Amino acid sequence: MKAGFIIAACVVATASAPLAAAQLYQWKDAQGRMIYSDQPPPASVKNAQQKSFKGNLIESGESxxxxxxxxxxxxxxxxxxxxxxxxxxxxxxxxxxxxxxxxxxxxxxxxxxxxxxxxxxxxxxxxxxxxxxxxxxxxxxxxxxxxxxxxxxxxxxxxxxxxxxxxxxx
The missing domain is CATH 3.40.30.10 (Glutaredoxin)
Structure with missing residues (x-):
């Protein structure tokens, strides 16, 4: 049971690693709803914004x-x-x-x-x-x-x- 849990935790951690530097897109659809997606918006969408998320980095050892x-x-x-x-x-x-x-x-x-x-x-x-x-x-x-x-x-x-x-x- 413990070994299975540890393996599952490792798989989840490995699979989620790319999400630390994931791209997020934000745009409004034809009905005016705000859409957030990790996939680029359709080519017809204007004013789409691309957001970058980086890992949490503490640059100082100071608490x-x-x-x-x-x-x-x-x-x-x-x-x-x-x-x-x-x-x-x-x-x-x-x-x-x-x-x-x-x-x-x-x-x-x-x-x-x-x-x-x-x-x-x-x-x-x-x-x-x-x-x-x-x-x-x-x-x-x-x-x-x-x-x-x-x-x-x-x-x-x-x-x-x-x-x-x-x-x-x-």
Whole structure:
């Protein structure tokens, strides 16, 4: 029974594979009815439309929740080689699989100016999640901010976050 079911499932999957890239035609017949068919319309039909359907392709390894959170609440990490606090901050974001923009305040005068304008000082690490800013690293506060923004609590297996680092400008 199980073998028969598996064989039937394989046959259906194989037979339906061409449908993933199927052509669909749409036109109105002489009575004004809308017709949809996988066969081309008669030659007498005017204004026929041909639709192409391609397979569903997800081009990013990023989950829907992560993408939505990133669009609504982008993350910027201001850091430098400051030791444990900056290392732990980056590790937390990486382990959660959070995409973030990283600005090195030691390597970039532009990043220094942004941080000074944002906080009034040059102390790192600082994270900005959407419009929320947290000075210094405290994992509980950072996790709470990421949770409020809708970021997943952990990275999907085998994924790496898309972190971008600002090129130094002096």
């Amino acid at each position: 829907y929740a992560t993408r939505t959170a990133r669009e609504k609440h982008p993350i910027t990490l201001y850091s430098s080689p400051c030791g444990a606090p900056c290392d732990e901050a980056r590790k937390l974001l990486t382990e959660r699989g959070v995409p973030f923009s990283s600005k090195d305040t030691q390597a970039s005068t532009d990043a220094q100016a942004e941080l000074k304008k944002l906080t009034g000082k040059l102390s790192v690490p600082v994270i900005v999640v959407g419009s929320e800013r947290i000075d210094g690293f405290e994992s509980g506060q950072w996790n709470a901010a990421l949770d409020r923004a809708g970021y997943p609590k952990s990275a999907p297996p085998g994924s790496k976050p898309a972190s971008t680092t600002t090129a130094p400008k002096n």
